[in-house]
Amino acid sequence: MRIAVIGAGALGSTFACLLAAQGHDLVVTMRAGALSAVRSDGIQLSGGFGDLLAHPLAVDRLSKPCDLALICTKAQDAAAAIAENAAVLDGTPVIVVQNGLDGVTTAERLLPRSECFGLITIIAAHYEGPGRVRVTTVAPSYLGRGDGEVDAQTQRWQAVLAAATPTVALDNFVGAQWTKLVVNMLNALPAITGLSVQAVIGEAGLRRLVTRSMRETVRVALATGVRFGALQGLSHRRLHLFALAPVWAGQLLPRSMRARMGTVPNQGSTLQSLARGQRTEIDFLNGAVVRAANAAGLAAPMNTLLTELVHEVEQRGRFLAPAEVLARFR
Template sequence: MPSSRWAGSTGGACRQVTVQQVVIFGAGALGTVLGARLATVRPVALVARPAAARAIRRRGLVVHGEGAARLDPGAVTVTHRPRPFGPRCLVVVAVKLPDLAAAGRSLAALAAEDTCFLLVQNGLEGRELFLGGAGRPLLTQRAIASMGAELLAPGEAVCAGGGLTLERSPCSAALALLFRKAHVPCTESPDFERALWKKLAVNCVANPLTAILDVRNCDVITPDLAPVRRAVCAEVAALAAHAGHPLPEDLPERIDAALGASSNRSSMLQDLTRGRPTEIDYLNGFVARRAEELGLAAPVNATLAALVRARTAAAAAPYRLRRWAAPPQRPAR
């Protein structure tokens, strides 16, 4: 990272960095958990939609499960209209991929020269979407979230554990230390691109199946669905290998073990339940499009993407009573 306020140059390692303030942009499940934990070590401002902001101002933040916490109203600043960022501000961008370009447009106008944006999204296109929306260069750091979190109400979430993996960079060591001080498990990845592909495979298995079937993660680990899970992994692995990031041969077994131990509701199922746009076009839809561009095949990912889109459309359409035609009458003899 080019700013000397963030990174040192000794041996490529990062000097101690003092983040003066943290802004959490997006008050969903992940933003709520990270905001509550980071507020124990730094001043935190939480940017939420107007209705959610009002609710959080009244009730504060509550995290159940692992690392349970309760923050009184006023422990964090809550707003739906953030002000320009001060010096040494870390902005954790915790919105979903469909909202990321708009987030870039909004936040670019508020950024100082040394503002660092931590992008915590699924898929492979997060940085491009964010900077495309911003329309100018910004200091960005990517992260992968493996935290199982579910939003119960504005400012209230359940956390089932997990943490963050940071893209290795001149400032990642200092950011990882900050998160660990806030009791968020955090590591740096020396091969972040491969880690993104692995997470994409997990998401392409868990999210559409749980959303289509309306079940928790562990419920998709059945013998009947095994061929589907393995076909999804094989299609993602083919693209990853083409991109120069071959995935482990036992990745399907690893995914089965991880999902089998998880009783979470996936983020895509939560989005469908709340009538929010899903990330399907950035996950299975992305795999299908990229495979077609490269002359490869990804029919299972394409089918799952189509089914999620159909379920989304059905959920959004008003329910209509259908009038069934009466059976034809036999002619009188």
């Protein structure tokens, strides 16, 4: 099968290698600066999935049809990347591999003849340079679309992905996106402080902020009628109870997430973007909570300030010390 991966960053490169290992014909799109390295040396994957080397066709944009496409850009780059390749992609089944809530609807709007699916992945991968990626956490991915039950086409593409990496077809995908958004509340403070996710959760004051941002996210979702999808041991009932619990008890949630990560430092995708001098996707993570709250006439002060602080780090080019961060929330 000919498969296109749009955006060969950390996750795009990971999926390209895993699918190539199954014998698929891969073509990847990437920024011009990385093309020569991948064309000469391929994509090298190390870490949790073992050592893999793939030699996909590397291009700046698609020119030939494919059987399936994975959109693996950051959320803020998705619309431009899809539009740039729309002449080839429209009519091709598309799987959007992204954080946030808007990826699938963006693809559906720009590719009206395509069947569009979403993939939530818990894999943690570190981009070490063009064509070099290290997987720090191996975990399942979850495929679906809409808020109903799994359909036949979802099952078809789940089988393709599952041959390469553990993949589950998921009911209530929209609810699961909200569940993953709660998990993605781990991203902001590492980007603000420069610390790993594990280190942030290990700091009592920062862990309290993470817990408060997660609790605010759950409360906004519940107030707007969201029913959370089951994901990574999280369920609607568990998150509902978490939203009612005091902050001191709620800190068990980020602690349990840190335990699953292991000891290899996890920077989180937002901090990785800063390290590469790229815009972050914070407006599609914490910012998505703020937009949902505003649309419902609610306030989301925790996520508003976290979004502002990430943008401050982007603009000033320096991290904030934990004590300075805590002072901003007083």
